[in-house]
Amino acid sequence: MADDAITGAELDALATRLRAVTDRIAAASTAAGRRDGVQLLAVSKGQPASLLRAAYSLGQRDFGENYVQELTQKAEALRDLPELRLHVIGHLQRNKAKYVVQHASAVHSVDSLALVEELARRMQGREVPEKKRAFGADPRLPVLIEVSIAGEAQKSGCPPAELGAVLEAAEHSRSLRPVGLMCVPPLTEDTGASRPYFDALARLRDEHGGPTRLPELSMGMTADFEHAIAAGSTLVRVGTAIFGTRQPRPSKDG
Numbered sequence: 525m526a527d528d529a530i531t532g533a534e535l536d537a538l539a540t541r542l543r544a545v546t547d548r549i550a551a552a553s554t555a556a557g558r559r560d561g562v563q564l565l566a567v568s569k570g571q572p573a574s575l576l577r578a579a580y581s582l583g584q585r586d587f588g589e590n591y592v593q594e595l596t597q598k599a600e601a602l603r604d605l606p607e608l609r610l611h612v613i614g615h616l617q618r619n620k621a622k623y624v625v626q627h628a629s630a631v632h633s634v635d636s637l638a639l640v641e642e643l644a645r646r647m648q649g650r651e652v653p654e655k656k657r658a659f660g661a662d663p664r665l666p667v668l669i670e671v672s673i674a675g676e677a678q679k680s681g682c683p684p685a686e687l688g689a690v691l692e693a694a695e696h697s698r699s700l701r702p703v704g705l706m707c708v709p710p711l712t713e714d715t716g717a718s719r720p721y722f723d724a725l726a727r728l729r730d731e732h733g734g735p736t737r738l739p740e741l742s743m744g745m746t747a748d749f750e751h752a753i754a755a756g757s758t759l760v761r762v763g764t765a766i767f768g769t770r771q772p773r774p775s776k777d778g
């Protein structure tokens with residue numbers, strides 16, 4: 525991934541796409557009668573650091589990354605951007621937790637007790653730097669529990685039956701702060717097909733204390749974010765509609 529500065533024309537094109545996405549988010553929020561804001565996470569996996577820098581110059585602060593090696597590289601390449609917030613949204617192996625706590629403003633893909641424990645242990649004695657804090661000013665690392673809302677059709681995520689225990693473990697740790705739930709519905713051609721899964725995640729949140737305990741619902745991507753907003757999403761993770769197509773995933777990473 526080359527990190528050459530982008531041209532003026534590329535910056536203009538990025539600004540147009542970013543604006544189009546924020547306009548669509550606003551329209552979907554209005555259509556759903558939502559008064560709370562819906563946050564935009566710009567998913568930058570497979571994109572060069574120069575594109576994140578350009579989006580930052582346009583005012584975007586929150587970016588989603590899937591692979592820990594890429595997260596680390598971008599955090600280093602962009603260390604001069606004080607308010608850059610990198611969110612981990614991809615499946616996370618426990619042995620990568622030590623790198624994540626150095627660079628992440630939030631982790632959306634926490635899916636097991638073991639991962640909660642490892643992140644909590646690695647986060648012990650650390651704080652998220654003040655300008656890097658996502659979801660409020662709390663210095664603990666915000667985590668969202670990724671739920672396998674489609675059941676057996678899904679390879680990653682915490683089974684709904686285990687959610688209570690995972691949430692309690694995160695709450696009892698001193699270094700993590702559970703802020704919500706996340707889901708990635710199975711890929712389909714039909715964008716409306718995700719809606720039942722979004723509704724199911726919202727119901728599951730209501731069964732586990734509702735918005736008071738879990739204010740955030742991280743759901744919706746390029747293909748289906750309007751459906752997610754209708755179902756109550758508070759944060760949409762959008763990559764392709766902002767940055768265009770990306771490089772294929774690296775072969776060895778996690």
Ligand SMILES: *Cc1c(COP(=O)(O)O)cnc(C)c1O
Nearest residue numbers: 567613745746747761762763764
């Ligand atoms: C890649 C990815 C996204 C963004 O997908 P687009 O279709 O490019 O918007 C969102 N969430 C997760 C978990 C992803 O892996």
